[in-house]
Every structure is written in C-alpha cells, then in structure tokens.
Amino acid sequence: MANAPKVDAALKATFGTSFTDKIAITHYRNGAWEPFTIQPYGPIQLEPSAHVLHYASTCFEGLKAHRHDDGSVHIFRLDRHMQRLHDSAGLLCLPQPDPRFVSEGIKNLIRECVDWVPEQPGALYIRPTLFGTLASIGAAASPSSEACLYILLSPVGDYFETGLKPLKILIDDDRMRTAPHFGSAKTGGNYASALGQIQRAKQKYGVQQVLFAPDGDVQETGAANFLLISDHEILTKKLDNSFLHGVTRDSILELGRDLGYKISEREIGVTEVLEWARYGEAALSGTAAVLAGIGSFVYNDEVILCNNGEIGPNTLKLRQALIDIHGGKSPDNHHWLTRAC
Numbered sequence: 001m002a003n004a005p006k007v008d009a010a011l012k013a014t015f016g017t018s019f020t021d022k023i024a025i026t027h028y029r030n031g032a033w034e035p036f037t038i039q040p041y042g043p044i045q046l047e048p049s050a051h052v053l054h055y056a057s058t059c060f061e062g063l064k065a066h067r068h069d070d071g072s073v074h075i076f077r078l079d080r081h082m083q084r085l086h087d088s089a090g091l092l093c094l095p096q097p098d099p100r101f102v103s104e105g106i107k108n109l110i111r112e113c114v115d116w117v118p119e120q121p122g123a124l125y126i127r128p129t130l131f132g133t134l135a136s137i138g139a140a141a142s143p144s145s146e147a148c149l150y151i152l153l154s155p156v157g158d159y160f161e162t163g164l165k166p167l168k169i170l171i172d173d174d175r176m177r178t179a180p181h182f183g184s185a186k187t188g189g190n191y192a193s194a195l196g197q198i199q200r201a202k203q204k205y206g207v208q209q210v211l212f213a214p215d216g217d218v219q220e221t222g223a224a225n226f227l228l229i230s231d232h233e234i235l236t237k238k239l240d241n242s243f244l245h246g247v248t249r250d251s252i253l254e255l256g257r258d259l260g261y262k263i264s265e266r267e268i269g270v271t272e273v274l275e276w277a278r279y280g281e282a283a284l285s286g287t288a289a290v291l292a293g294i295g296s297f298v299y300n301d302e303v304i305l306c307n308n309g310e311i312g313p314n315t316l317k318l319r320q321a322l323i324d325i326h327g328g329k330s331p332d333n334h335h336w337l338t339r340a341c
C-alpha cells in the first residue's frame, strides 16, 4: 500500500518538524484531569507566568506506532512508556497522570489520525508532553498545582534513510550529563544541562554525541543508552538514578537473552570500553534510531576505532530482530504491541 500524499510530504521534512493535523489535550485543574479533547494542531495559550517557563516543571515521552502489512496499527511497549511518564512526573512534582488514562488518549488520537500512519519502514512517533501551568512566579519552591498534558503525533521515515553510518562519539570522563539523582527523569532540563557539552564536542571533534562517564562511570549519551556487544555477550550499565531507563535498552536485552547472548548489567569503566572496542561492538539504543552502531571513540584527544570503524554484525542482528517485532514480521512473544486500530 502507498502512503497518502500528506504523509509522504511529512516524511520528507526533517525529523521532528512535521505533525498530524490534530492533537489530544487535557488540563489538570482542581485536583483532577479533565477528559482529553482532540483539537487542531496549532499554538496553545500559556500565561507568561506559567510555572514551566520559570521552573522547568516538564517531562515527556517518546514512543512509536507501526503499521503492519494488514493495515493495522500497533504501539510498541505502551505500558512501559506510560509508567515512565508517571515516574518522570513524580520526580518533577507534577500531577501524575494514570497510565491507563494517557494510553486511552493516545489510542483515541491515533484512531482519529490513522491515515497519517506511514507504511514501513516509516512509523508514527508519539510525543506526550506534560508541564506545569500554574500562573505564579512565586512558586519556585512549590509544585505546580495545575498542569497541561498533550499528545503530539509525527509521521517519521527511516531514521537512517541515507544508510546506516557508524557513529563517532566523544567519551567525557569529566562532566556529568545531569544531576545524579535526576538522570532517570525524561525531562527537558536534563537535555538543557547536556547541550553545551555536546555542542562543544561536535565543534571540536566532529562527533555526533558525547558518552558521559563522570569519574570513569560510563552512563549514557545525551539521548540514548550505551551498550557493548560481542558474539556472545551484551554488556550495559546496571539501572540506577543517574541515567534514563530506555525501553529500547530493555527490549534489546530481552531479545538478546532470547537469542542466547549472555546479558551483563553492571558498572563499566572507560578503559573497559576502549579495550572492548578492539574486538567487540558498541551501540546506542533509543526509540528514534533503535540501535545505532559506533565506529569510533574520541578520548583524551585520541581517536580509537571500534570494531574497525564498522557497524558490527551483532548490532545489525539485534536491531533487525527488534524492527521485525515492530513491524509484525516476527511473533510478538513478549506481548510488546498494543493494537490501536
């Protein structure tokens, strides 16, 4: 089947700049969420004194829906993402939306926008966004008692349309991405915190991202989790509050286990990463790119090749295994898909 012309136009746009013509929106007032309403995509009104604009009371999610060959549309690990939104809201002292409430809001909006869901390898990227709207600049040390939550949908094409290219990553063992107690919140503040370092690294070293490893503790990059992969093992940092608990990370570990890899979750040092790079593979995981292979690291002004500068076969195999589940090409044994329509 072919995409509708408006979908093809959206897929040509830069990732994250083109949206469906409708959003779902709800407000938290007087201690309760109102029902979601569906309205045209467009500017929203906000008081200049809104809590979020001054005290950064905001968090978001990023997940995808995939069209299968029979035309049906399936959301990948909806429950996990809704639980994480709930947890992020808790860390930001925002009203915590019931995961089922937001799930229903997403499913209803997708049904309204079903003709925007691209054929594979495209997908519909889903971006629930929550923020504090209390009109008070005096509430610096108190939570926003009012909030807004909306769901934004964006048709996206193949993230690697121009082909898979190995990534070049700077290892920074000096600075943190964000505050250690806040790394597991999916919040714009953490991105703002890392942005300056990523910009400097891009300019100085021509890298795409920074792997944050404060005091040698290898954590993650600005927007993706970090995995070391070999023919028989997948190694990644054990979950703690310092980094974002990626759903893709978890899915790759589950699929790796199914495929017979040994799964190791523990602390990783910079020396171990550089040693591993000589014989093994390294990759970044996240919803947008799924699993992206690393071809080289920059550390102490030196370039160190990873897997001879190429994306490794194990990385490609794991990536494909996950994509096949997204697209309904292999059985959904872990019950990760929720049918929207």
Ligand SMILES: *Cc1c(COP(=O)(O)O)cnc(C)c1O
Pocket: 062, 186, 220, 221, 222, 223, 224, 225, 244, 245, 246, 247, 248, 249, 285, 286, 287, 288
């Ligand atoms: C969203 C995000 C990830 C990846 O999470 P997924 O659930 O796999 O998409 C990793 N790191 C950060 C900082 C993130 O914000």
